[in-house]
Amino acid sequence: MHDTLTLTVVLLSSAVVAVVLFRRLGMPPILAYLLSGLAAGPFGFGWINDVEGIQHLAEFGIVFLLFTLGLEFSIPRLLTLRRIVFGAGPLQVVLTAAAVFAVMRLLGFQPMTAGITAGALALSSTAIVIRDLIGRGAVNTGYGRASTGILLFQDLAAVIMLVMLPVISTSNGNALWTMTGITLGKSLLLFAGIYVVGKWILPRLLEETGRTRSDEVFVMTALLLALVAAWVTHLMGLSMALGAFLAGMMLGESHFRHQIEADLRPFRDLLLGLFFISVGMLVDPNLFAEQWHWIILAAVSLMLFKAVLIFALLRLLGEPTDTATRSGLVLSQCGEFGFVLVALAVSHQVMSPGKAGLLVSITVLTMAVTPGLLQHSGKLSRRLLRPWMDIPKDSPVSDDITGHVILCGYGRVGQNLMRYLNRFHLKGVAVDMDLVRLQEASAAGEHILFGDASRKDILERAGIHRARLLVVTFDDARLAERIIHSCRDLNSKVRVLVRTRDDTHLDTLTAAGAAEVVPEVLEASLMLVAHALMMLDVPFERVLAMLRKTRRDRYRMLQGYYHGDSFPTSDSAGKPYRLLHAVTLSDKARSIGLSIHDCALRDVEIRAVKRNEQTRERPDDTLRLEQGDTVILYGPLEAVEAAEVRLLGG
Template sequence: MLEHGFVQIIILMALAVVCVAFFRRFNLPAILAYLVAGLLAGPELTGLFDTPQDMHLLAEIGIVFLLFSLGLEFSLPKLIAMRNLVFGAGAAQMCLTTGLFSTLAWLSGIAVSTAVIIGGMLALSSTAIVIKQINELGIVNHQRSQVAISVLLFQDLAVVPFLIAIPLLSYDSEMGLGQVLGLALLKGIVVVAFLLSIGKWVLPWVFREVARTRTDELFVLTTILIALLAGGLTYVFGLSMALGAFLAGMMLGESQYKYQLEADIRPFRDILMGLFFVTVGMQLDIAVLLNELGLIIGGVAAIMVMKVLIMRISAGLAGCPPQHAWSAGLKLCQIGEFSFVIAALATTHGVLTAQQSSVLISMGIISMAITPYLIGKSQQFANYMGRRSASTPVPDDNPTFETTSGHVVIAGFGRVGQSVAKLLRMEGIPFVVIDADPVRVHESRSAGEPIIFGDCRSKDILVSAGINKARLVLISFDNPGEVVKIISATRQISSTLDVMVRTKRDYELDSLYQAGASQVVPELQEGNLMLISQVLHYAGVPMSRILKRVRQERKGRYDHLHGFYPGETTEITYGTQDKLEFVHAVMLGPHAACLGKTIGDLKLTKMRIAVKGLRRNNRDIANPAHDAVLTAGDILIVAGKPRRVERAERYLLEGS
């Protein structure tokens, strides 16, 4: 039995991989791929899973994580800044669309409570698809995109009442819709008040203590536990688990740990969300799809047209220009992924029948498949329709709020990072800091610094810092192993972005450049250069020659600053014996094996030994030529790692 279940899971994963790869090739959303994979694995086709309900718990946990992530993204300051659009266009779109479709459903003979649920489902749009598409097109900061985002934000908030009401509708069918909503409101107030009090006084302390342990596993486990506990609490009150997860995310959305929490939860969320959509696909009734194909296709066309028109009216009421309203309407005319969440929840609680759910899910799948094309063409259509309703075109590149771009991302806010930030501020250059020290982040944020708590190695954290729009990434701490991982994550996001790395010494210079660093600044060598510059200046050397010398040393990767003559106080440890570079003078006696040979014949470079100079007859020859013949009495000055210098000396004197 166990082996059979394991094989089923392997086959299901293989189906999901193939479907996602196939759909992405045609620029279709991964959600559709998961739905198709579920359809293929469900009882209607292959019968791989005869009872999709077996995976219901895991799928519901996926919804919990999705709502938790949504709560993290819910920003009260952003909501206030965009309140005119959110509570103007967003509220109008949600109310008008829900009212229209609820009325149509009620006129078709469906009960009022079910009709309202259906109307709400059809009013929602796909946050995941729309945000992903406008990000890929690079239009996320355009005003017409901000109109769409504002409406999506209100829709995300509007999901919460449905999550509260659906379980209550199933418990007591004799209760009217008004009574259900009233009871839901009362329970919601109690739960929200309790969770918000926990979030204000308990959770910050918990995560502060967890962050101080510097243990990634503990941070992830605590995040998962908080999301599940919040979901379990609302479930105990007879409400949806997803509601509790949303509230937990909202509580932590304004904390300094927001971006790290989002990055930690995303892998679990994406995997379990994929499983949720697979289970939705399994529940799709092929017979209903075929029998109601005309209704489904006609319904999709009617729904999308009506949603575009309602969006035009709603945005117009909020004072948006016609072009922006038409563009937002095309972006939001599909049925969203939260509609699937509501459909699954409503079917589970008996609010919707399986046939109604299959019809609505089929409509959602078709509308989602069309969405990428509509978003790509939305600007052309909006410009055409806008010119018909306005005399002058409206520019599209004015963001509704200030965004950070052309900034410097500073990884690490220790001594060096803070010094760089102060000078950047003096020059008026914007910057964003990433640091994993909770105390430092708290103090810096309290002082108004633009700082994010998180692991710099995480691509999600780097994206949250706006690395896609940055002009430079500075890695300000000296930890070569971690630095290489940060460079790798940065290069996966942008192959052209300049990455500057600070290191204490130049031991790792070559490896850091090979990892993808644009510029490596060894602190010790740069300190030496500054000291040398001062010495040369006080010695009377013109400043132009000093600057030229400094540039040459940097271009040559500090070639003349490498190596030193060791003394009896020089410590050579196991960790430094292969990193230090010594300069050593080898006296060539009358019996030296290298006499009569040229420097080039010795091929010392293969031993990774550099010839720094040659002293002959008390006269120094810097950088001697390769064809210089060695004679008795010469002193050859070589440089290299300690063990290599020892081998080179034996080779020069003994020939072995």
Template sequence: MKPALAQAASATDILLTDGVILLGVALIFVMLFRRLGLGAVLGYLIAGALVGPQGLGLVGDAQSKLAIAEIGIVLLLFLVGLELNPQRLWRLKRDIFALGLVQVTLCGAALTAIIYYSTQFSWGAAIALGLPLGLSSTAQVLPSLKSSGRINSPFGEKAFSILLFQDLSIVPLITIVAALSRNPADALGPPGWQLALYTVAAIAGLVLAGKFILNPLLKLAGRLGERELFIVVGLFTVLASAALMHSLHLSTALGAFVAGVMLADSPYRHEIESDVEPFRSILLGLFFLAVGMVLDVHAILASPLFIFTMAAALVATKVGIIFVLGRVFGMETKQAFALGLLLSQGGEFGFVLFTQAQHALLIAPQAASMFSAIVTISMATTPFLLLLARKLEFARPSNEEEPAGPDEAVQGSALVIGYGRFGQTVAQMLMGHGCGVTLIDRKPAQIEMSSQFNMKVYYGDGTRVDLLRRAGGEKVRIIAFCIDGNGLDTATLRQVTEAFPQAAIFVRAYDRQHLLRLGGMDIAGVVREVFESAISMGTQAMKALGLPDKEITEVVRRYRENDRQRLDAQDAAGTLHAAKDLMFRPGHSMRASDGGFEGESG
């Protein structure tokens, strides 16, 4: 075998072996910890530590895996950006730039002081270690908020605002470390003001690219109707924005977040979100596996008292400071304490900044290992603290109540799938009552036409459970399938009813056969698309013949009754030929067969 081929085969073998081991061990531990109610993150961390170089040594090269897995954080910020349009971000400006700034400053300063006065580190080293500890784990907190449905609540918005400012603060923190650097090579790096200009220019460039390149590209992919194209476009968007930021020595996650915000108002948002989500889940799991793998067990064993005491001090300090800030910014006592528990851990960006500090000759490699272990241990405490918060019912403010009924319907109380001539009428009637309706259609031309009437219609295949979940299917009261044709089958509907048991499901049936196929489903209602309109025309036609209203009413009543009986018989017999005798035929009118109407001679 040639050397190049042998090297490629060896790399493939390593990749496959490492992948099988990592996924297998992760599967066992995540299932175990989920069963124990401790969350998936702790399972990933322990699984990574077990199979990593410091554990059983079954998988190596932890740093490279960590670098790859950080794309999971990038994808996470992109998906969060998709849920926050620019108007909503502007509404959160106080929490982002006031609460976020004060949190990063106070927590960083307090932890710097603790490190300086409790160790032999210099002020420069204490600053380089303490400021990064003021950041929290975006990769750990945001998935928890999203899975609990709290990301859009006032509580979730405050947590997200702090995390977003923490991500923005990466640039000034890197600048501070560079300013304190003892490494002559760092003098060649870009100054802080230049990094700030790079940040502004990169964000502006991403905004323009989203408007003039990305949206037309998505529109073209929608016209072609290929789901794979949306996956490619979504991943390209994330990676391109992250690559741009990385080339400018800026936060890759910030670039992905900006790209997501630019698409938050796009009609293609839900489709992209559904297609990118599986990649995010896998890579974020790999990230926590890699964090567990890089955990320096020897550093912990060398100074266990110091590391566990410092981890406890980190958690306690952040809980206390964030609690006070929460109260100052108008949160209830329980909510402020819950916010402190949620953001009490160290963050993944700490690993990056510790590496920067080591490169700047501010700390030794041993110190970087110890404080990386402190961050990892603090991450491991989060699932337990979240359990405490939920047990004490801190996760939901007392003044937040679920709407009592349809008369109090809130935004997003109904999903209408298919916004053609049928769906438009259904949606208009719901909106007329004040219901919040999310509209989904997979025809780009329909979406473009609807936008001319100021109707926001999202692109996507509304029969996909993952897309419905992204569109808020777990919270709505009504899901109305107004799709043309008879492609909606019982298997799809069964998945929808199982996934969203709280929602009343309504279906537009194409014809009698389609109606019969859906007859056994546990759904709120099925409507044949032309049944009522045909009865309406028949009624008008009889009026044009001069028939009395009483006769017309009786014909309609008997027709409906016969139709219902025929459907029951056809469903029982499994054939359309059942109960044919109940059909009206020429020469067999109600006058002839039933002895005439009351008052008529027959």
């Protein structure tokens, strides 16, 4: 009991520290778990030596991973992307695996080891790529759809590999084909059985469970479904992961899908973390120290090969060059299913721990550089394609055009603005660096220039000397500031309108020379306030006057709000975050009887004083505070805390 508790504390402690650190560095948490396993395992500090025992428990992480993968696996989505899923997907997996297999055979590796390695390295990381696409809102972009399609087939291929690996490891020669046929027959029988159960029995069972209105009963039922499916396939001599995947796929079409997924996610994440920790225990740092040059060469070569191959396949399918390039970049790494195959191969004794550690090291290296590739895939794509891309020849704005609007960025906001300019017969010129958008807009007859709007020569080509207004339509405050400075150097009279996410950079951009800054969050708040007031029968004239006054005052009334338990210490510019905080003066408060000026509060602003159910907005410094007053402070956290201490005294 004592050893088990110690083991649990060691694993959880190392995992928590590593995950927090890697999150701060913007690295995938998978790498943190692998590092924890390396540190705790026999090749690290030697805290844990019973690797096999941990691996048995960690197998349940794979069961839940495949179950939730089945829940998310949408057949309609598969059919929508069928051209990529069944076109580029199979060719990418087969050609990558064939190339890796051939290289490893030339290097003298056994066929079994070469085959498992080839299958593992052919797959990309679904967890990392899909999470990043969702976070960037890029799932429905060209490269997002192409990447998702290829990942869908890779997930199917991973399931097949997991099913076939135990068969291949225990058979040889003619018996292999016999066992393969038997396995496929069992799989089809299992699919039919789970389909019947999932179609007519499980929904009724879940509805009955839902009627109990008991969260724990529903959670236990979801756990039971995943484990029973794995148990049935295990009894049939198949992979537990296959049963879990099929059961999840059947339930994925039901309206219980999201609830089951939410209930099982904590168990999945915990057990998957344990699984990746067990994989990390296979890595020998001495092996990396001896073979580091070969590991780096293999990782770089593999990523280049996969990127070029995916690019070529998508181009053959008629995808745009930019889409093919970005998809190749974001899918060039190896994935988490590679770890699953390696761990399964080691447990079936068809791969030595040493070779497994080498394969894990290559995979980890490719995953470590993936966040940077994902973040800068657009810039890398543009740099790679610029010499070969057929960029429409744009000419400078004609000297006859004056008083026009320059739109820096031609995304959704820029295009909407251009539509209204056209409606009011006003001229607009867009500047954008997206090559696909440039081609599409140029083909539609739009006047759009390719280039970086912060460069003076690009602004001159857009006719900045004759322009009436320049609008920055994208949310990038630093680039917007550079654009404003370039604009001011060329034409100090042109007015500049800037779009930002919030009021974080409002003062900076205004100081740089922006005539108006439109913070999205605050404008959305204003629109919501305006609609609410008009629905409460407040006259439209009063609402309009309020909107104008708020904008004229630079949104001061909207700046700052009362935070909950989650409070950021600094904003996106790295400056101390400002908040509102209410302080009620008790009978022992030191500030009672003092004027606001005499309180000598530093770096904070008193937004209001509430007294006897009346609120005095922006009170004068001569106002004397009384017992029971509630003072609304606005400023950085430390300054607000210091002001509260001065007000209450004590």
